[in-house]
Amino acid sequence: MRLDLSSQDIEFQQEVRAFLRDKLSPELAAAGRLATSVFIEPEFTLPWQRILHERGWVAPHWPKEYGGTGWTEMQRYIFASECARAGAPGLAPMGLGMVGPCIIGYGTPEQKAHYLPRILSGEDYWCQGYSEPGSGSDLASLQLRAVSDGDDYVLNGTKIWTTHAHHANKMFCLVRTDPEAKAQKGITFLLLDMSIPGIKVDPIITLAGEHELNQVFFDDVRVPRSGRLGEENDGWSVAKYLLEFERSGGSSAGLEAGLGRLQRYVTGLGCPDLMRLAADLGTRVEAIKGTEQRILSAVSSGKPPGPAASMLKIQRTELMQAVDELGVLASGMYGGVQQLEAVHPLGNVAPIGPAELVTAMPRYLNNRAGSIYGGSNEVQRNIIAKGVLGL
Incomplete structure (x- = not known):
């Protein structure tokens, strides 16, 4: 799928940016920037969810008749990318991203x-x-x-x-x-x-x-x-359907934004080895975008993600862990300092070491589970072997 923006896409992108400038408070942006896992405390996610719900933008991937936006795949991609770049906190995925689509598919x-x-509103x-x-x-x-x-x-x-x-x-x-x-x-x-x-x-x-x-x-x-x-x-049929959304849900936009901040930091350090690692990770992000677009196209036409969801789950989680490892390397001696107060958006505690890397170690520790939850990556490879290769 081409990622070139049409004039309509550019207009939509400007609309999203204006909305984020107007509605994303510094506190909410800090919560997104300081997130140490895919789950952020509801004291930050729920206010942001209510803001999005009021605008009608809280469930871009849901069918329009159930409260979705009716956006194209490109518009959804633009929205996710702009939210990630602005540091918007990711919404809790269990309702909007997982059981919601499952209720749409199987519910009475x-x-x-x-x-x-009640899922849309955050109630x-x-x-x-x-x-x-x-x-x-x-x-x-x-x-x-x-x-x-x-x-x-x-x-x-x-x-x-x-x-x-x-x-x-x-x-x-x-x-x-x-x-x-x-x-x-x-x-x-x-x-x-x-x-x-x-x-x-x-x-x-x-x-x-x-x-x-x-x-x-x-x-x-x-x-x-x-x-x-x-x-x-x-x-089990319902669970498999839901797991496909768990594995295919989300976007590489958050990874791309986080990696971008890390690339700027290591460039400032002037370390060729770290700069090379960051560049390699950037190439992997670009590869993931293509897989995401194929899955979005399938889902938008009413098809389940299928085995491609397992492929994407492997790619995303292993890249996420590689980005975390680079962050710990760049942290040097500060990586081992536990400072939970400094990663809380309202903690008002100055970090020890570079502020850009205060979340590096907790993210590394939390995200080791990424290749296990949602079905381990070894299981995903078995699904691919059976569903794609017929083994």
Whole structure:
């Protein structure tokens, strides 16, 4: 796909830039610039989501009839690029980027009418109940039990690595409804309220010292059957559809913007080895753009992303980690200094060492999981081997 801008695209680009100049406050821009992972605290993402929702720009990839923008692939690319360059905080992906498209694809009219407007507005903040102890990349081995009891399912078990469960009021969850069936055949997809009695959320502190992850325990939790998305025991089909959006969602624009700041810093250092590494990473960013455009074209015509989503997931996460490694190298002796207060947008604490690299080490530590979450990159290569090469 050609990336040359037409006169209409240039006009749209100017509209987006004017909107960002007018609406993106310094505090919100700082939250985007100081982000140490793809998840930013809702105290910053939700105000920005409300601003975008008021403009009608909060869900560019959704169909227009459900609250999307009706933009072309190029307009979506321009919007993502300009937001990244301006430092806008990325929105929480679980609702808008993952379960929202899944509800559009599998939800009943009643589910769509109830959930979709609340996702757009940010009234519902979602977390993902997928991984369990011993069931991560091998997700089909999950054991969280859901027993049918009248109009409810009764849940017992646990989920782990549940990002922002301590903030969420909703969860989309995979449960085992038929323990006798083959692994993928006995799974059901549920939408549930985090305030239901019997749910307990315990924090997991990351290597970077941040509270982003949690373990969630279910003790006789009653979930109404009306929260089931898709058919009973067919949740694996729903989950695969959702994972394609998880793996293909997002944009290289954030990587490009972050790498651009890093390139300017290493150029100032005058270190030829670091400058060469930065240039190589820039070439990889350009290669990823082509894959993104192919996927956007497929999704806009009503097709799921397919195996290309796995290709893009590998490319993005491995490049993200390479950029992080370059940041740590450029940090030198300051890379090992833990300074959580300095990466908080409202912390008002001066960093030790170069301000441009204050997030280098926490990003490096947090993003090591990038090649694991959403299905490990080894699993993605198996999907490609089967779906593309027929192996």
